[in-house]
Amino acid sequence: MKIDKTDSLHDPARLNKDGRDLGGTGPEASASLPQRLIILTLLAGLLVMLGTVVWQRIHEPALVQQVAHVSAQHTEEEMSAVGRLMEQVSQNPTDMDALLALINALVKMENWDAAENFAHRAIDLDKKDPRPLHLLGVIQHNTGRHADAARTLEGVIALRDDPSVRYSLGVLYIYYLNDKERGLAQLRAGLSLPDISDSLKKHIQAELDKGEQASPAGDATSGQ
Numbered sequence: 001m002k003i004d005k006t007d008s009l010h011d012p013a014r015l016n017k018d019g020r021d022l023g024g025t026g027p028e029a030s031a032s033l034p035q036r037l038i039i040l041t042l043l044a045g046l047l048v049m050l051g052t053v054v055w056q057r058i059h060e061p062a063l064v065q066q067v068a069h070v071s072a073q074h075t076e077e078e079m080s081a082v083g084r085l086m087e088q089v090s091q092n093p094t095d096m097d098a099l100l101a102l103i104n105a106l107v108k109m110e111n112w113d114a115a116e117n118f119a120h121r122a123i124d125l126d127k128k129d130p131r132p133l134h135l136l137g138v139i140q141h142n143t144g145r146h147a148d149a150a151r152t153l154e155g156v157i158a159l160r161d162d163p164s165v166r167y168s169l170g171v172l173y174i175y176y177l178n179d180k181e182r183g184l185a186q187l188r189a190g191l192s193l194p195d196i197s198d199s200l201k202k203h204i205q206a207e208l209d210k211g212e213q214a215s216p217a218g219d220a221t222s223g224q
Helices: 027-031 033-052 076-091 096-108 112-125 130-142 146-159 163-176 180-191 198-213 216-222
Strands: none
Touching: 076 096, 096 112, 096 130, 112 130, 130 146, 130 163, 146 163, 163 180, 163 198, 180 198
């Protein structure tokens, strides 16, 4: 699944400008020890799951915010980047950019449990920021909770309307939730937004054409 880079991607190298050894002994290190233990536990769990990842292919049209499947053999560089981001988040739990970069990295590695944990933490940090909510919708879709994903993406729209999110909602309703009319309404709404790219406009129009050309008889039987 691809992540909307304008919403959530931040260069980890730029964000990791304040990394320190977890073994610090100053007052701040002592105060944040429980948080650091949680981070270390999550990192240990991440290392265990890497050898047992099972890829699940979905044949219906993919959401705009899909993350590409990658090899189960994650590189040392990827693991190191996640470790640095976890350390940065442990040192500064209110750093939203670091949290988003960490969630994005975990999503790419398909570590859904850890990604969702940090997504909820980011949402609690700023409930008016649509970016962590958007990532949560991606995670929910990828873990088969399509109704939850739709509700989450509706929440993104309430905070900031976006044509790619409208497209994702259209696909969810039409192909995963058997609610064609609601899906078509989302696609039409996305097509009417002023900041839509030419490429996305073509994808939305293609889905609209497919849906609107279906016969009424076909619509009636598809809901059963």
